[in-house]
Amino acid sequence: MKRILTILLIAVFISMPASIAASEEWHYANWYEIFVSSYRDSDGDGIGDLRGVIDSLDYIEDMGYTGIWLMPVMPSPSYHKYDVTDYKNIAPEYGTLEDMKALVNACHERNIRIIIDMPVNHTSTRHPWFLSAAEALQRRNTESPYIEYYNFTEKEGMNKVKVSGTGWYYEEQFAGGNMPDLNLENEKVLQEIEDIFRFWLTDIDADGFRFDAVTSYFTNNTQKNTALLKKLKDMAERIKPGSYIVAEAWTSLTDISAYYESGIDSFFLFPASQAEGYIARTIRARSPGSTYVKYLEQVYEAIPNGIIAPFIGNHDTGRAVGSLQARSSPERAKFAEALVNLMGGATFTYYGEEIGMVGSGEDPNKRLAMYWNDEDMTLQPPGVTSIEYAYPSVDEQIRDENSLLNYCKRLNHIKIAVPSIARGKTEILDSGSSHAVLKRVWEEETSVIVINLSAKNALEYELNTKHLSLYDVLSASGGESYCEVSENGASLSLAPYTFAVLVKK
Numbered sequence: 001m002k003r004i005l006t007i008l009l010i011a012v013f014i015s016m017p018a019s020i021a022a023s024e025e026w027h028y029a030n031w032y033e034i035f036v037s038s039y040r041d042s043d044g045d046g047i048g049d050l051r052g053v054i055d056s057l058d059y060i061e062d063m064g065y066t067g068i069w070l071m072p073v074m075p076s077p078s079y080h081k082y083d084v085t086d087y088k089n090i091a092p093e094y095g096t097l098e099d100m101k102a103l104v105n106a107c108h109e110r111n112i113r114i115i116i117d118m119p120v121n122h123t124s125t126r127h128p129w130f131l132s133a134a135e136a137l138q139r140r141n142t143e144s145p146y147i148e149y150y151n152f153t154e155k156e157g158m159n160k161v162k163v164s165g166t167g168w169y170y171e172e173q174f175a176g177g178n179m180p181d182l183n184l185e186n187e188k189v190l191q192e193i194e195d196i197f198r199f200w201l202t203d204i205d206a207d208g209f210r211f212d213a214v215t216s217y218f219t220n221n222t223q224k225n226t227a228l229l230k231k232l233k234d235m236a237e238r239i240k241p242g243s244y245i246v247a248e249a250w251t252s253l254t255d256i257s258a259y260y261e262s263g264i265d266s267f268f269l270f271p272a273s274q275a276e277g278y279i280a281r282t283i284r285a286r287s288p289g290s291t292y293v294k295y296l297e298q299v300y301e302a303i304p305n306g307i308i309a310p311f312i313g314n315h316d317t318g319r320a321v322g323s324l325q326a327r328s329s330p331e332r333a334k335f336a337e338a339l340v341n342l343m344g345g346a347t348f349t350y351y352g353e354e355i356g357m358v359g360s361g362e363d364p365n366k367r368l369a370m371y372w373n374d375e376d377m378t379l380q381p382p383g384v385t386s387i388e389y390a391y392p393s394v395d396e397q398i399r400d401e402n403s404l405l406n407y408c409k410r411l412n413h414i415k416i417a418v419p420s421i422a423r424g425k426t427e428i429l430d431s432g433s434s435h436a437v438l439k440r441v442w443e444e445e446t447s448v449i450v451i452n453l454s455a456k457n458a459l460e461y462e463l464n465t466k467h468l469s470l471y472d473v474l475s476a477s478g479g480e481s482y483c484e485v486s487e488n489g490a491s492l493s494l495a496p497y498t499f500a501v502l503v504k505k
């Protein structure tokens, strides 16, 4: 017997891809993306700050967000802060390292996890590494170790920017941003990155990272990028086992599937996002039930092991309400939130999405001040060309039980109470032109989710699975629904844009 067990253990060990870390239960959080500058200002200078995020934790916790992704918080000359000048510090307008530690502690006391945006494809041109390198080149001294930190060349070309007073060019994949690409083949740069990881994961006690722009590490070279991501994941895992990393690979499902070979926990599911993504397409489809199920099957087939990370919009995309054409139909915005959350995995919500904020075009328009109420807002980001709030403020929506905010809150809390929705493997029990029935099993729990995807018609449905009990019915349309559960199954009548969650524990 003992021998058989040993053989089995070896077999299991061999069949596991070496770099895939065991995923922790909390990785499947209801993640909430925050642009600190536009979120909440605690000291009256008009710029959102870390103390403002601390002051918002009651709201965040109450809403059922169990994880926070902070867009970059390090010192930077830009308002967006994706061009860093000091990776182990806090932008002074956001606060201090003490504030950051206080925020992390305050999150952990509430069982909220927090991950930090980590842009390592490039630095700012004002980063001391780049300043040293450029200065050395200007002095015709090619001995400086910092020259090897970047990709300098004497050849003119695409994405090459001249270093003034020299015959040298630096590589810059994000044109015009003063964001020179780092030489990620240089072991010294990788050592710097390891130090930075240690600082954030150990000294600050962050729970992980969001990696920016990983397809630009080595532009259009998925294989090299995947190999580097594996190194970075292993690095983080050595420093803090069980930490969570989600990476931005803005690319096709096929490519994203390949990226999961790196062992990075999650990659944002870009094909589900924006106006042409799975969620918006499902909402617009003639047969939304079969459309939704088709996309689910594609996603689970492409990503059989990693944690998917679906979202509708983020700081780089148009806001969800626009993508979904939901300005005057909040039920569409609500139901889209349901569809993205019911995909499972680690779901990401961009701040303001829960109150239907709008914005598109220039980047600052997508990063407007959080609309708490008409008095209590930050300044708008510089360069903004359109300021509009299509839906009411947080304060107003909190008081309206039919608001998008209260819908998102209930949705998040259903996911907290029924963990298999996010964590279980999905089995499609049934689907049709306007319905889908999903089953998920996780640990001792089985959940069955019956979704009516019709915008107009009620769904009458008989379910044969035994020993289920109804957990909740959530309607985006406000229509009447009922569900009767008997010994032999369940009989449901679901209003348009409604889903029911039944559980067996």
Ligand SMILES: [Ca+2]
Residues within 6 Å of the ligand: 041, 042, 043, 044, 045, 046, 047, 048, 049, 093
């Ligand atoms: Ca402030």
Ligand SMILES: [Ca+2]
Residues within 6 Å of the ligand: 121, 173, 181, 182, 216, 217, 218, 219
């Ligand atoms: Ca690069």
